[in-house]
Amino acid sequence: MTTTTYPVRVDGALDDRLNRWLWLVKWVLVIPHLVVLAFLWIAFAVLSFAAFFAILFTGRYPRSIFDFNVGVLRWTWRVQFYAYGALGTDRYPPFTLYDVPSYPAHLEVEYPRHLSRGLVLVKSWLLAIPHYIVLAFFLGGGTWFATQNWEWSVGLVGLLVLIAAVVLLFTGRYPQPVFDLVLGMDRWALRVAAYAGLMVDQYPPFRLDLGGDDPATTRLERRTPQSLPSASPREPTPRMSAGRIVTLLLGITASLASIVGLAVGGGLAWLDLGMRDSAGYVTTDKVTLRTSGYALASEEVTIHDDGATLLRRLFGDARVRVLADDGLPVFVGIANGADVRAYLAGVAYSTVTSPGPYSTTYDDHAGGAPSTPPTELAIWRTQAVGPGEQTITWPIESGDWTLVVMAPDATAQVAVQADFGATAAALTGVWIAVLAGSGGFLLIGMLAVVLAVVRRPEPGPSTLEPASAGRSNESEDIH
Structure with missing residues (x-):
């Protein structure tokens, strides 16, 4: 344990032997993950919006939403580590929100007992701006010019990963210094993502913590069912059931459709009220x-x-x-x-x-x-x-x-x-009906998402405490 700690821990272990050629087709292999993550990030945005008001009025981040959003970050990090965010492993990422101890990439966020009601108003859009500027250099980004051309700049991470891939192709080895630097920049980005996602109050440090093993974070003990007295030694790692996954996807789909409907209804209302x-x-x-x-x-x-x-x-x-x-x-x-x-x-x-x-x-x-x-x-x-x-x-x-x-x-x-x-005499009735229907769909979709992610109170791999505190309070109800 170090004296300087941060409540977001990002680790990645470089495989000893990497296939020289597999990285050429990983962009195809991760497509199923990208499809699922597209829906998960929509749910992340919707639930973060709900968490914003919960923090603003209560000072607490709802635990079920917190665990789900951490799971989305964790899933994203595993896919990035496998693909072109690091190319650190050839092991295919698992389809789960929970931590998989045997997988070489891990992300944990310590659950905050209390969050500032004032900071929640300015974290993501104001305080994090300096970090966004740094991350634009690390990760690259797109720019829309007045000439109506979209230009994409490759960030330092992408360039370093490409260099490492070329070296791997010809030598069969991933340069360790390049890996350490890439992991430091990825770690920086994920800390900022957790901060902008309202999960922590501590401002992300402006430093590159190099290496696969996070050197500047309290090691968070994974409170698995096997580590708790009330859990059976044979109890498996929790997974989202098929019914919950279906409910989640339906809820996300309904929410996405409702957002499109609200945009259409708003456009029709603007035509009716502003262009008549x-x-x-x-x-x-x-x-x-x-x-x-x-x-x-x-x-x-x-x-x-x-x-x-x-x-x-x-x-x-x-x-x-x-x-x-x-x-x-x-x-x-x-x-x-x-x-x-x-x-x-x-x-x-x-x-x-x-x-x-x-x-x-x-x-x-x-x-x-x-x-x-x-x-x-x-x-x-x-x-x-x-x-x-x-x-x-x-x-x-x-x-x-x-x-x-x-x-x-x-x-x-x-x-x-x-x-x-x-x-267009019917326009008024059309936009009122579209807005009302879309609003109803949005409520149904958000309810479905919440029902899918809310679990009964039981410990799981995403329930984390600092290691020093975890051993002295193992019998405490962590929910």
């Missing part, structure tokens, strides 16, 4: 549309009979408003797609394929001028023409439809500002 104008239309932002040809046309939209009924119920009447950039008169109309194709055959015009507030894409068609101005045609289902802003409304109906914007005299160089809207 004084005329009652939910309206897009204005977009600039322009062509050097004689007409702007939308892509042809096909609406079937049954679809038209549904669209009318959801969106009501559609509206298009256009305003010529030069202040001259403008024509806007909707007609059957076949009639528009016949009218614009051989005409130079542009089809708007993707309108947007910042950029719009077009499909340009070569040709000459139209033989007839649009105002002289009888093909339009609805139309508007004149100076200033022109508006058409259209009760959605079945058929093949195309929207056309032109100069009334069919001259070239068309440039307009346009927006699109719909009455």
Whole structure:
């Protein structure tokens, strides 16, 4: 035992003999673990949110949630140690939240009897920022640039593990100094994860504790059932039953679906409350549309009979408003797609394929001028023409439809500002129903997760005490 201790212990024992080639395919072998861990980390986030309020009001981290979250960190560490976080072993990681004494990677967190109610408000987002900066250098990270490119930087851990893998490939040995340094950085990251996960109040030390055996942590005695007087010597290490695993996965799935539903419902509420104008239309932002040809046309939209009924119920009447950039008169109309194709055959015009507030894409068609101005045609289902802003409304109906914007005299160089809207009378009821249903699913999912992780009061491998205290209080109920 050392005089300087930290309540998070991370150990890893380097295998004496590692396969030279196995590391090349470990990225495939860990896929089943990554799938399970994706769900477990969702549960970790949800339960940490619940633990935040428990700590804030009671000063205690609920024990069942604590054991589960430690198990997620432990599982993650075993997978990292096996794969590209260390490449320290060729033994496949077990599928369990509990500690496996025979596996070479271990993580333990001492259960706190009391946590600061004030620190819980600032640990993860403020106090841990200096550590996040260091860990970005150790572990690497992604950056999203204004050019809409995602760039990923490889951290020092990844670089060192790659060097060790290449040395292993040619020599059959993993360089011990590289392993010690990698373990020190991994240990730093996991201490910060436990701190940001609200499991400890002690600030993580700014130092690299090198080596596989954690040199700066109180050794935490694993209180297995065999070490307790009340446990049978033959009692097996606790495992999550199949029913609990199924309940956990169902709860996580329901929680994830509810989060998506809440996002969708929130977006619909924003459309209804924030994008509806004084005329009652939910309206897009204005977009600039322009062509050097004689007409702007939308892509042809096909609406079937049954679809038209549904669209009318959801969106009501559609509206298009256009305003010529030069202040001259403008024509806007909707007609059957076949009639528009016949009218614009051989005409130079542009089809708007993707309108947007910042950029719009077009499909340009070569040709000459139209033989007839649009105002002289009888093909339009609805139309508007004149100076200033022109508006058409259209009760959605079945058929093949195309929207056309032109100069009334069919001259070239068309440039307009346009927006699109719909009455969408049913939108209010839709977002209320989506939010209510998603909120109910979230409660059900969280309840399922809690039921899956809460165990009856019995000692297990994740129940830990400092070794010095554990021997003097073995008969104490650790729950």
